Amino acid sequence: MNRRDFIKMTGMSVAALAAADYGLCAEAANRPNIVWLFADDHGYQAIGAYGGRFEKENLTPNIDRIARAGMTFDRCYVGNSICAPSRATLLTGKHSHLNGKLDNRGGFNHDQQQFQKILQKHGYQTAMIGKIHLAGKMQGFDYWEVLPGQGRYWNPQFLTAAGKTVYTGRHSTEVITERALNWLEQGRDADKPFMLMVHFKAPHRNWQPMPHWKERFKDRVWPEPDTLFDDYSGRGTAAHKQSMTIARTMRLEGDLKAGEPERKAYLEAHKPEGEDLIRWKYQTYMRDYLACIAGVDEHVGKILDYLTEKGLDRNTVVMYSSDQGFYLGEHGWFDKRFMYRESFRTPFLAMWPGVIPAGTRNGELVQNIDFAETFLDIAGAPIPDAMQGRSLVPLLKGKTPDDWRTSLYYHYYEFPGAHAVRRHEGVATARYKLIRFYGPGVPNGEEWEFYDLQNDPNEMKSVYREPDQQKHIAGMKTELQRLREFYRVPASQTR
Numbered sequence: 113m114n115r116r117d118f119i120k121m122t123g124m125s126v127a128a129l130a131a132a133d134y135g136l137c138a139e140a141a142n143r144p145n146i147v148w149l150f151a152d153d154h155g156y157q158a159i160g161a162y163g164g165r166f167e168k169e170n171l172t173p174n175i176d177r178i179a180r181a182g183m184t185f186d187r188c189y190v191g192n193s194i195c196a197p198s199r200a201t202l203l204t205g206k207h208s209h210l211n212g213k214l215d216n217r218g219g220f221n222h223d224q225q226q227f228q229k230i231l232q233k234h235g236y237q238t239a240m241i242g243k244i245h246l247a248g249k250m251q252g253f254d255y256w257e258v259l260p261g262q263g264r265y266w267n268p269q270f271l272t273a274a275g276k277t278v279y280t281g282r283h284s285t286e287v288i289t290e291r292a293l294n295w296l297e298q299g300r301d302a303d304k305p306f307m308l309m310v311h312f313k314a315p316h317r318n319w320q321p322m323p324h325w326k327e328r329f330k331d332r333v334w335p336e337p338d339t340l341f342d343d344y345s346g347r348g349t350a351a352h353k354q355s356m357t358i359a360r361t362m363r364l365e366g367d368l369k370a371g372e373p374e375r376k377a378y379l380e381a382h383k384p385e386g387e388d389l390i391r392w393k394y395q396t397y398m399r400d401y402l403a404c405i406a407g408v409d410e411h412v413g414k415i416l417d418y419l420t421e422k423g424l425d426r427n428t429v430v431m432y433s434s435d436q437g438f439y440l441g442e443h444g445w446f447d448k449r450f451m452y453r454e455s456f457r458t459p460f461l462a463m464w465p466g467v468i469p470a471g472t473r474n475g476e477l478v479q480n481i482d483f484a485e486t487f488l489d490i491a492g493a494p495i496p497d498a499m500q501g502r503s504l505v506p507l508l509k510g511k512t513p514d515d516w517r518t519s520l521y522y523h524y525y526e527f528p529g530a531h532a533v534r535r536h537e538g539v540a541t542a543r544y545k546l547i548r549f550y551g552p553g554v555p556n557g558e559e560w561e562f563y564d565l566q567n568d569p570n571e572m573k574s575v576y577r578e579p580d581q582q583k584h585i586a587g588m589k590t591e592l593q594r595l596r597e598f599y600r601v602p603a604s605q606t607r
């Protein structure tokens with residue numbers, strides 16, 4: 113049917129049709145922009161708004177601006193706590209077993225459905241700048257400039273649709289921010305709403321901060337976590353056999369830059385050993401890690417300031433998150449991977465003027481499978497049935513649906529692999545966590561752990577064998593099986 117026939121059939125006047133067209137355009141123009149700020153390995157413990165042992169240090173005054181103006185999620189989790197799989201989930205809205213990115217190795221199928229392709233089709237301009245850690249050409253972005261693989265802290269090189277760019281003598285946090293601001297200033301089509309993804313490399317290992325932050329933090333003494341000297345006695349094989357301790361795995365040279373003059377002098381003068389050496393390593397790790405965070409926060413501030421200066425803040429949703437959490441010495445660890453709290457959980461904060469009530473907190477169970485659908489919902493774009501999360505927009509508006517999820521599925525695959533964390537899957541509710549370690553490196557191929565998070569929030573003692581827990585464990589096993597079916601986890605991937 114052509115336009116003339118349509119008008120005839122509906123009896124609609126040309127003027128009315130023109131008005132309808134105009135209405136659509138006006139609506140499109142009012143659709144909110146989205147700025148997605150994403151760090152690599154930023155543990156929620158190192159964000160002021162989350163409180164905890166660094167609360168008084170004022171590490172993140174700018175990220176805390178998002179908390180004050182918007183909503184802070186206290187129970188946001190990932191489905192697979194490692195870089196590339198988390199990013200694949202961010203783009204696809206699917207768990208690893210369906211998007212194909214199970215671990216940090218191997219490729220990513222860019223041809224599959226991803227939220228940005230749908231946004232683009234629905235009139236959004238899309239841009240991705242920084243670390244994505246998915247080899248191959250990005251699809252669905254009008255502009256992309258991404259670090260190859262892990263990328264470098266200094267002298268970063270980027271891949272673009274046109275080739276390569278390199279920024280000699282510069283720090284990645286600074287360059288990623290500048291490129292994002294440059295795109296907002298020069299690359300953006302002011303007639304379209306936009307989705308800008310700013311993905312910092314920091315604070316990933318080996319924690320190379322910008323010099324002004326390094327200098328400012330060099331003599332700071334940080335509070336230690338209660339579990340720094342954990343001996344894993346209450347847990348199974350996986351916690352004992354991992355390779356991610358500050359004591360044994362963290363390297364004096366490569367990680368802690370022990371050759372730097374001040375550090376070298378300290379080590380030579382004091383010759384710390386045993387617990388003293390672990391304490392020194394922890395302090396040095398935190399100085400560099402938290403200085404990286406301070407750098408990211410400073411640059412988040414520059415992006416927020418730009419949006420305000422240009423009046424873009426009024427119709428832009430700004431979100432901050434990380435690809436997963438991280439151990440900042442809890443259980444004596446660094447790194448991530450485990451379904452235990454600090455790596456399973458990830459920060460998530462969002463501000464949206466006029467929609468999200470300022471200074472609010474949300475305690476619902478949300479997961480990184482929800483982000484893609486949330487972006488589409490904000491844009492008023494259709495959400496494919498194949499995506500596995502739920503839009504967070506109702507939560508952002510302070511209205512949790514009655515049928516919101518009460519449990520989360522988790523699955524980590526990369527073993528044998530870096531840090532030797534055994535494969536495991538599990539289910540968590542607000543109260544309980546059931547973990548099933550399986551496969552190579554696990555005695556008899558299967559080992560279960562169970563935690564009552566109310567009585568044991570630090571997950572120090574599995575109560576899987578306690579008689580009075582068996583009823584809860586049976587319920588959680590049923591729930592695990594239900595989630596495997598609900599998320600369509602192939603049985604072949606749980607052995």
Ligand code: CA
Nearest residue numbers: 152153195435
């Ligand atoms: Ca990461």
